[in-house]
Amino acid sequence: MEPRVLLNERPFTLKGFFLQWEWMLALLFLAVIVMNVNLSEFFWDYNNLRDATMGFLDKAFIVLPMALIIIMADIDISVASTVALSSVVMADLYTHGVPMWLAMLICLAVGAVCGFVNGLLIVKFKELSAVIVTLATMIIYRGIAYILLEDQSAGKFPEWFNFLGWGYVGGIPFILIVFAVFAALFGVLLHRTKFGRRVYAIGSNPTASRYSGIQVDRIKIIVFTLAGLMAAVTALFLTSRMGSTRPNIATGYELDVIAMAVLGGISTAGGKGRMVGAILAVFLIGYLRYGLGLVNISAQTLLIIIGLLLIFAVMVPKLKLKRTAR
Numbered sequence: 001m002e003p004r005v006l007l008n009e010r011p012f013t014l015k016g017f018f019l020q021w022e023w024m025l026a027l028l029f030l031a032v033i034v035m036n037v038n039l040s041e042f043f044w045d046y047n048n049l050r051d052a053t054m055g056f057l058d059k060a061f062i063v064l065p066m067a068l069i070i071i072m073a074d075i076d077i078s079v080a081s082t083v084a085l086s087s088v089v090m091a092d093l094y095t096h097g098v099p100m101w102l103a104m105l106i107c108l109a110v111g112a113v114c115g116f117v118n119g120l121l122i123v124k125f126k127e128l129s130a131v132i133v134t135l136a137t138m139i140i141y142r143g144i145a146y147i148l149l150e151d152q153s154a155g156k157f158p159e160w161f162n163f164l165g166w167g168y169v170g171g172i173p174f175i176l177i178v179f180a181v182f183a184a185l186f187g188v189l190l191h192r193t194k195f196g197r198r199v200y201a202i203g204s205n206p207t208a209s210r211y212s213g214i215q216v217d218r219i220k221i222i223v224f225t226l227a228g229l230m231a232a233v234t235a236l237f238l239t240s241r242m243g244s245t246r247p248n249i250a251t252g253y254e255l256d257v258i259a260m261a262v263l264g265g266i267s268t269a270g271g272k273g274r275m276v277g278a279i280l281a282v283f284l285i286g287y288l289r290y291g292l293g294l295v296n297i298s299a300q301t302l303l304i305i306i307g308l309l310l311i312f313a314v315m316v317p318k319l320k321l322k323r324t325a326r
Contacts, residue, residue: 021265021277021313022265022274022276022277022280025263025264025265025277025280025281025284026280028284028309029280029283029284029287032284032287032288032291033287035291036287036288036290036291036292036294039291039292039294039295040291040294040295042294043290043291043294049290050173052286052287052290053173053176053286054165054166054173054175054176054241055241055286055290056282056285056286056289056290057173057175057176057179057237057282057286058165058175058234058237058238058241059234059238059250059253059256059257059260060179060260060279060282060286061179061182061230061231061233061234061237062079062083062227062230062231062234062253062257063257063260063261063264063278063279063281063282064182064183064186064230064275064278065186065223065226065227065229065230066079066227066257066258066260066261066278067186067190067261067264067266067273067275067278068186068189068190068199068223068226068227069130069223069224069227070258070261070262070266070267070268070270070273071190071199071200071203071266071267071270071271071272071273072199072202072203072206072219072220072223072270073202073203073206073268073269073270073271074122074130074220074224074270075130075131075134075258075268076115076118076130076134076224076227076254077131077134077135077138077254077258078114078118078134078135078137078138078141078254079227079228079231079253079254079257080138080142080231080250080251080252080253080254080257081137081138081139081140081141081142081145081250082111082114082115082141082227082228082231082232082235083111083231083232083234083235083238083249083250083253084141084142084145084235084245084247084248084249084250084251085110085111085114085141085142085144085145086107086108086110086111086114086231086232086235087107087145087235087236087238087239087245087249087250088145088148088149088154088245088246088247089103089106089107089110089148090103090104090106090107090110090235090236090239090245091103091149091154091155091157091239091244091245092148092149092154093106094154094157095154095156100157100158100161104236107232107235107236108229108232108233108236109232110232111228111229111230111231111232111233111235112225112228112229112232113228114137114141114228114231115224115225115226115227115228115229115231116221116224116225116228117137118130118133118134118137118224118227118228119220119221119222119223119224119225120221121133121137122220122224123216123217123220123221138254142247145247146247148247149245149246149247150247151246151247152246153244153245153246154244154245154246155243155244155245156244157239157240157243157244161240162240162243163240164236164237164240164241165237165238165239165240165241165242166240166241175237178237182230182233183275183279186275187275187276190274190275191274191275195219195222198214198219199219199223200271200272201214201271202214202216202219202220202270203267203269203270203271203272204270204271205271234250234253235250238250256285259281259285259306259310260278260281260282260285261273261278261281262310262313262314263281263284263285263306263309263310263313264277264278264279264280264281264282265277265278265281265313266278268314285306285309288302288305288306289302292305
């Protein structure tokens, strides 16, 4: 009798490879580019395209840790408020005489602390869902930002600070270079480390993960802290690009970030998704908005289109599962 061999990975097939959601996203991205080129002759202008890329990449930094959070079957809707609080604290400190470089470091620290608090509350009060916890902290963080600045703006940053949002290195936007570095780091973290494999395991079955020795609470705190830190990175670039800050900046960013992650194939049920899909979705939505904006398509119509794309992103995997079951 031949010994039975158990496989922990599915055998590679060419059909299965090309039926991955990321290939569908790549085709959608090409379709958006072709559509935009036909809609407006100004779309393919290098300067316009470069500036448009700088316009949507600030929120893309938050998509990277949000992908990890959703893979763990959690959510963080406080990220936009974390951006606002980090930015307001930085500006307030600078206007009171703190050196800009130190204010920037404190901005990053504030974001990390906000994320740490989210993670700590979620693991300490397991009867509360991540939605409830981060909804509460979303209100709290934004409220603190309003207490600090009320309804005023703060700015007059040093000239060199503008380089973050508007600078170029060899004709390439500095923000794009930094995002590429962070995207590579998060891709390696998720797909090439034990930490990433444990994130997938927690999303698939947190109870089994806990009994198998995985430190579920510790990993959740780390991931939420990373989300807060990257929200602070967004605060740096967004504040630099705007030249000033207000307590209401980044309003609605949390919905955009979650939409990009879900469209990228990150399963809200947890345990599934790839970083490359989330990154592709960032550029897909970013260039879709830019191209349709050139021909004066209303913001409401854009929201409808993005909503339809999200429904499509959720439906396709389920249809594939039904076909497999047959």
